[in-house]
Amino acid sequence: DTGVSQDPRHKITKRGQNVTFRCDPISEHNRLYWYRQTLGQGPEFLTYFQNEAQLEKSRLLSDRFSAERPKGSFSTLEIQRTEQGDSAMYLCASSDLGTIYNEQFFGPGTRLTVL
């Protein structure tokens, strides 16, 4: 068990470009979450999946954002037409619904900088 992994760790892009991030959860964790963290703030919830179903989306997730988890394993988060306000750390977490506490375990994050 290698923990939650995210790729890339850093992404620099120009305003208006599309970017895609990947998250690989802990093996056999059926829930996967995306959070966004801006500098000096705590993370804010974006969306979560149970297996391949996207069960909840935050109002922060504008139409330019889309997340998928096609086979109930890894997930991708795409941002279209990036804006400078999208610059943040994007964190992924996973949990096992079958455990008592359903504790969330976080990955190292993807740092996005939009120029």
Add this chain to the structure above:
Amino acid sequence: KQEVTQIPAALSVPEGENLVLNCSFTDSAIYNLQWFRQDPGKGLTSLLLIQSSQREQTSGRLNASLDKSSGRSTLYIAASQPGDSATYLCAVRRENAGNMLTFGGGTRLMVKP
């Protein structure tokens, strides 16, 4: 809407001191509360998780308490070390509100040698 506040926002202490970090939340209908550690530019490491039915949890030099009725939690760090320097975040999971965590803004801790 659940709101989580952490006080102080920043704290600097000499090595060896015992210290307390505070977390408050507005809606007491929580399922559990977690304390995390975050090093600069890194992800979150879970330190302690307290279920709503529990009063405290301990791990090594860390002790977290929960007073659900008053909407408060504290993280006690004993005999602080320079390696404890990091941002500490608390997060609550509400009852019957999906599985999202609501985070506080964090306390940035600096332990000076």
